Amino acid sequence: xTRSRRERATLVAVLxxxxxxxxxGTAWASDGTGGTVMPAxxxxxxxxxxxxEPGTRSLAARPTALLGRAVDVRGTMPGAARRGVVLQRxxxxxxxxxxxxxxxxxxxxFEIRWHADRGGRVSLRAVVDRDGRRAEAAAAxxxxxxxxxxxxxxxxxxxxxxxxxxxxxxxxxxDLYGVAHRRLPCGTLVxxxxxxxxxxxxxxxxxPFSGTYSFDLTQAxxxxxxxxxxxxxxxxxxxxxxxxxxx
Numbered sequence: 001x002t003r004s005r006r007e008r009a010t011l012v013a014v015l016x017x018x019x020x021x022x023x024x025g026t027a028w029a030s031d032g033t034g035g036t037v038m039p040a041x042x043x044x045x046x047x048x049x050x051x052x053e054p055g056t057r058s059l060a061a062r063p064t065a066l067l068g069r070a071v072d073v074r075g076t077m078p079g080a081a082r083r084g085v086v087l088q089r090x091x092x093x094x095x096x097x098x099x100x101x102x103x104x105x106x107x108x109x110f111e112i113r114w115h116a117d118r119g120g121r122v123s124l125r126a127v128v129d130r131d132g133r134r135a136e137a138a139a140a141x142x143x144x145x146x147x148x149x150x151x152x153x154x155x156x157x158x159x160x161x162x163x164x165x166x167x168x169x170x171x172x173x174x175d176l177y178g179v180a181h182r183r184l185p186c187g188t189l190v191x192x193x194x195x196x197x198x199x200x201x202x203x204x205x206x207x208p209f210s211g212t213y214s215f216d217l218t219q220a221x222x223x224x225x226x227x228x229x230x231x232x233x234x235x236x237x238x239x240x241x242x243x244x245x246x247x
Contacts, residue, residue: 051109052076057141059126064193065116066234067150073100073112075126075141080104084129087112089122090143101129116148120191120236149193149234154179155208156227158219166205172218178204180216189238192217194225200238 051074052058059075073087085104088096102112112126125143157180164172168186178201179190188203192215201221208216215235217227227233 050074054108059124059142059144061124061144061146063144063146064234065146065148067116067119067148069116071114071116071146073114073124073126073144074110076109077104077126077128077141078108080128081106081108085110085112086127086129087114088125088127089114089118090124096125099124116146119148119150120238122146122148147191147193147198147236149191149236152214152233152235153212153230154192154194154215154217154227154233155210155213155230156217156219156222157205157207158222168204168206170204172205175220176204176218177201177220177224178218179221180205180207180218181214182206182208190215191236191238192221192225193234193236194227194231197225199224 050060052060054076055078056076057078059073061071061073065071077083077085081104083104085102086098087100087102089099091097099117100112100114102110104110110126114124116122123143123145126141158172158174161172162174166172166176166178166180170176170178177199179192181188181190181203184190184203186203189200190203191198191200199221201218204218205216208214213230215233217225222228
């Protein structure tokens with residue numbers, strides 16, 4: 001398989017995975033095991049993607065998306081019929097940035113299509129547009145979060161290597177949660193999505209060393225996700241907490 005065909009196959013496979021998991025559960029960390037936190041994988045729940053109740057400010061979008069793909073954001077904006085509406089994305093350093101525009105219908109409902117241009121967890125909000133000038137931040141409604149995944153191929157490792165020390169200093173064991181990556185610094189938290197499940201784990205080793213694959217999952221991580229051997233996953237860098245910018 002040529003490289004371009006393999007990349008297309010990877011993107012299609014991850015897209016099918018993302019569609020099957022309209023909302024991924026959050027992986028919460030509990031007590032440490034094997035030198036890293038032991039995540040608990042929560043099965044996905046159904047996320048609202050409709051417009052919301054009439055007369056109530058609302059915003060909804062599917063909670064997962066693939067990088068470069070269209071994300072449809074819908075909502076209601078009372079009192080703004082036939083006015084312009086701007087979709088904004090939160091930039092941790094620069095504040096709210098305009099990313100798409102549309103118009104509120106006579107029913108006070110609107111729909112905006114945004115092409116996901118950032119990986120990771122992205123916060124979006126909709127504000128009234130003042131005739132193409134500066135949007136009315138004070139009129140901003142609720143905020144929705146979308147996790148934008150990058151497609152990748154992964155394998156898993158562990159059996160036959162247990163007891164050895166990883167490149168990041170841990171002892172590889174059946175209960176060690178983490179991933180191997182060639183370049184990400186040790187300890188970097190990565191959100192991995194597969195078949196409707198999501199888990200956040202650290203980088204604990206170097207690899208994989210096949211050009212076909214981008215990540216190696218430890219045995220514990222693979223078991224938690226139901227990952228059997230090799231396949232397409234979605235991944236994103238876990239968000240780093242930063243102070244919210246001023247309005």
